[in-house]
Amino acid sequence: MRYLTAGESHGPRLTAIVEGLPSQLPLGKADIDPWLRKRQGGYGRGRRMVIETDEVQLMSGVRGGVTTGAPLTLDIENRDHRNWTEIMDPAAGNWPRKKALTDARPGHADLTGGIKYRHKDLRDVLERASARETAARVAVGSVALKLLSELGIEGANFVRQLASVQVNSPFSWDHLEAIENSDLRTWDEDAAAQMRELIDQAKVGGDTLGGILEVRFRGLPVGLGSFAHWDRKLDGRIAGAVMSVQAMKGVEIGRAFENAARPGSGVHDALYLDAERGYRRETNGAGGLEGGMTNGEELIVRVAMKPIATLMKPLPTVNVVTHEASDAARERSDTTAVPAAGVILQCVIGWVLAEAVLEKFGGDTLPELQERVAAARAYAAEY
Ligand SMILES: Cc1cc2nc3c(=O)[nH]c(=O)nc-3n(C[C@H](O)[C@H](O)[C@H](O)COP(=O)(O)O)c2cc1C
Numbered sequence: 001m002r003y004l005t006a007g008e009s010h011g012p013r014l015t016a017i018v019e020g021l022p023s024q025l026p027l028g029k030a031d032i033d034p035w036l037r038k039r040q041g042g043y044g045r046g047r048r049m050v051i052e053t054d055e056v057q058l059m060s061g062v063r064g065g066v067t068t069g070a071p072l073t074l075d076i077e078n079r080d081h082r083n084w085t086e087i088m089d090p091a092a093g094n095w096p097r098k099k100a101l102t103d104a105r106p107g108h109a110d111l112t113g114g115i116k117y118r119h120k121d122l123r124d125v126l127e128r129a130s131a132r133e134t135a136a137r138v139a140v141g142s143v144a145l146k147l148l149s150e151l152g153i154e155g156a157n158f159v160r161q162l163a164s165v166q167v168n169s170p171f172s173w174d175h176l177e178a179i180e181n182s183d184l185r186t187w188d189e190d191a192a193a194q195m196r197e198l199i200d201q202a203k204v205g206g207d208t209l210g211g212i213l214e215v216r217f218r219g220l221p222v223g224l225g226s227f228a229h230w231d232r233k234l235d236g237r238i239a240g241a242v243m244s245v246q247a248m249k250g251v252e253i254g255r256a257f258e259n260a261a262r263p264g265s266g267v268h269d270a271l272y273l274d275a276e277r278g279y280r281r282e283t284n285g286a287g288g289l290e291g292g293m294t295n296g297e298e299l300i301v302r303v304a305m306k307p308i309a310t311l312m313k314p315l316p317t318v319n320v321v322t323h324e325a326s327d328a329a330r331e332r333s334d335t336t337a338v339p340a341a342g343v344i345l346q347c348v349i350g351w352v353l354a355e356a357v358l359e360k361f362g363g364d365t366l367p368e369l370q371e372r373v374a375a376a377r378a379y380a381a382e383y
């Protein structure tokens with residue numbers, strides 16, 4: 001499978017083309033739009049999310065509610081574009097430009113992107129660097145999640161930490177509903193209240209906040225990915241996908257950083273053979289991956305997101321046209337997007353898992369894939 005996304009943050013639309021999906025996968029707007037709406041949510045987001053009501057149009061690859069095996073085209077409108085038509089017009093004159101951005105924002109792609117692509121209006125960098133692009137990636141990832149769900153694989157995402165507030169209580173799959181109903185994507189209401197307070201303070205102070213997200217998947221068959229060559233190791237592929245999301249700066253499988261301080265006896269998961277359940281572990285220190293492969297336990301991925309780069313109380317910078325010292329540009333922005341990031345991460349990890357499923361099991365159609373996954377599960381249980 002492969003996909004490509006295109007579209008600017010304030011251009012007319014975002015488009016993705018997905019190729020390599022099996023046919024006969026039930027798919028419709030109702031499988032994608034809820035993910036787009038979730039990505040827009042979360043306490044601390046800016047006014048842009050009031051303007052947008054993201055929904056997908058399926059332009060190709062689906063007929064009669066199932067995939068045909070042809071490339072899928074997913075299209076999302078940028079409602080805000082109507083406020084930017086003149087500025088975003090590809091035929092508009094060059095310099096001087098309306099709304100040109102020349103005070104590079106530290107922490108954003110502005111300065112480096114401007115040097116790299118030789119733009120002096122750093123809006124030409126911002127437009128594609130922006131995490132608006134993640135709407136397209138969520139649409140794509142939600143299709144992967146649908147495929148996984150047809151194979152009995154289920155995911156979850158939630159906020160583990162926002163700024164200094166941590167959620168320390170263990171996650172349970174029974175928390176899913178509470179997470180979906182929470183504007184901080186957590187089941188812990190006390191922690192959520194503290195987070196809201198910090199976000200309010202940051203907003204008043206013109207500052208921004210980051211945090212830690214956790215994504216889990218259960219029901220994964222044994223042996224997705226491979227130990228045999230570096231680019232097929234699933235931990236590397238997951239880390240790559242996760243780090244490709246705007247503002248993600250750290251990733252661990254399970255409690256990797258905590259495990260680093262422990263002896264092996266306190267980390268590795270002893271193996272037992274159970275007459276009913278087959279091979280089993282009583283712990284999951286590995287976070288579901290051993291040797292670059294799924295080991296059948298829950299996959300646990302944690303990701304650190306940096307605070308949003310655009311500050312309403314701006315940092316010192318340089319104007320790239322006048323070369324004079326100035327304050328960084330103050331663009332409309334989120335105070336935090338940590339809850340939204342969990343949704344994006346579940347989608348991009350879901351894509352990697354779906355890709356690994358298709359590599360291992362192949363199949364032009366969903367029923368063939370389902371048969372093969374069932375056979376592999378039966379083999380693993382008997383092994
Ligand atoms: C959901 C989401 C929303 C974001 N919103 C903003 C924002 O409003 N303002 C901003 O400066 N950065 C925002 N970012 C982060 C920037 O897009 C990101 O920091 C920038 O593209 C530079 O890339 P890097 O941080 O990966 O190095 C957001 C990121 C995500 C995932």
Ligand SMILES: C=C(O[C@@H]1CC(C(=O)O)=C[C@@H](OP(=O)(O)O)[C@H]1O)C(=O)O
Pocket residue numbers: 009046047048049052129130131132135246331332333334
């Ligand atoms: C548009 C989205 O996020 C945007 C990501 C973003 C950035 O710099 O990454 C900057 C902001 O853009 P704007 O100035 O248009 O409000 C966010 O709103 C979105 O998530 O859909």
